[in-house]
Amino acid sequence: xxxxxxxxxxxxxxxxxxxxxxxxxxxxxxxxxxxxxxxxxxxxxxxxxxxxxxxxxxxxxxxxxxxxxxxxxxxxxxxxxxxxxxxxxxxxxxxxxxxxxxxxxxxxxxxxxxxxxx
Amino acid sequence: xxxxxxxxxxxxxxxxxxxxxxxxxxxxxxxxxxxxxxxxxxxxxxxxxxxxxxxxxxxxxxxxxxxxxxxxxxxxxxxxxxxxxxxxxxxxxxxxxxxxxxxxxxxxxxxx
Numbered sequence: 001x002x003x004x005x006x007x008x009x010x011x012x013x014x015x016x017x018x019x020x021x022x023x024x025x026x027x028x029x030x031x032x033x034x035x036x037x038x039x040x041x042x043x044x045x046x047x048x049x050x051x052x053x054x055x056x057x058x059x060x061x062x063x064x065x066x067x068x069x070x071x072x073x074x075x076x077x078x079x080x081x082x083x084x085x086x087x088x089x090x091x092x093x094x095x096x097x098x099x100x101x102x103x104x105x106x107x108x109x110x111x112x113x114x115x116x117x118x
Numbered sequence: 119x120x121x122x123x124x125x126x127x128x129x130x131x132x133x134x135x136x137x138x139x140x141x142x143x144x145x146x147x148x149x150x151x152x153x154x155x156x157x158x159x160x161x162x163x164x165x166x167x168x169x170x171x172x173x174x175x176x177x178x179x180x181x182x183x184x185x186x187x188x189x190x191x192x193x194x195x196x197x198x199x200x201x202x203x204x205x206x207x208x209x210x211x212x213x214x215x216x217x218x219x220x221x222x223x224x225x226x227x228x229x230x
Contacts (some may be wrong), residue, residue, distance in 0.1 A: 035219070037167075045159075045167065045210055045221040059218060062119075095166060101155045101214050104179060106169040 002026040002107045004096050009112030012086055020081040020112050022096030027107065030054075030074040035099040036081045038092035039111070048094070051079060064090075086116045120144050120213055122222035130230045137198040139225045141211035146191050148215070155214040158187055158196045161224075162207040170209075171196065203229065 008020040022034070036048040049060045049070040058070050069082040079096055093111040100106040121144040131137045147154045158171040169178050171187035174194060184199040198205055206229060211222040 044208075044224045045161075045212075047219045047221065050218075061218060097167075099212075099214065099219060100169075101153075101157065101172055103172070103176070106157075106172070106178070108166040108168070110166055 004098075004107055004109035006094065006096055006109045006112035009094065009114050011115045011117060013118050014086060014088060014116055016086055017082070017084045018086060018114060020083070020094055020096075020114070022079045022081075022109055022112075024077045024079075024107075027105075029077040032098050032100075032105070034070075034072060034079040035097050036070060036079075037095045037097055037099065037108075038090075039095070040089070040092040043092075046092075047099075049081065050099075083114070086114075088116050090114060091116045119218060120147075120216045120220050122211055122213060122220050124209075124211060124222040124225050127223060127225055129225055129227045131198075131201045131227060132230050133203065134200050137201050137205075137227060139196045139209055139211075139227075141189070141194040141196070141222050143192045143194075143213055145216060147213050148191070154190065156187075156189070156194050157212045157214065158185075159210045159212060159221075160205075160207050161210065162204075165207075167210065198227075201227070201229070 003025045006022045012018050035050045051070045067085045072079040095111045097108040123142045125140045156174045159167040161167045170181050175187045186197050208224040210224045
């Protein structure tokens, strides 16, 4: 059974950094592009970043470009989100997901809560 | 970025009655390969999103057949033929034809 487990969520002060991890199991992780999608409190879903299956291509939402870095380690079945210069409006539940358009391939984690507050 | 809009944003329904959610995209969603990459997600209270429909009308495995998707071009619809209590939640459309993927604002479905 496919599973994604995020970790690393925390309370952090504005301007500081934080790294989220997401470890996959139960599917061929190295064949999938991986996304981070966030959801601010009582808000909708916002796509944040994606990394291709081989790590060569990365794309970011304008709201995080230049501050967040997505990476992956296929030997560890893990995708990361390095978040720098955090702002209060980065406060959200961060999901890693495959966000697929094909059958039997759309998986989401349970989310990691990031709270940016002084 | 492609703007996705949904209506209504709130949908109170009676158990056993049908429900319909509209989703519109700011640009056509037909990709150069001829496919239309429009997904529908359900997010139950306290849970992660779960995909119900991909490529406009293909239902995911395990999704009850009371859920159906339709549409083309810029106008899409998610229908629930007979609403059950477990259908309460927020429903999002999402396009993956154009980069970056974008979500609609969500439609909250609850029971009258």
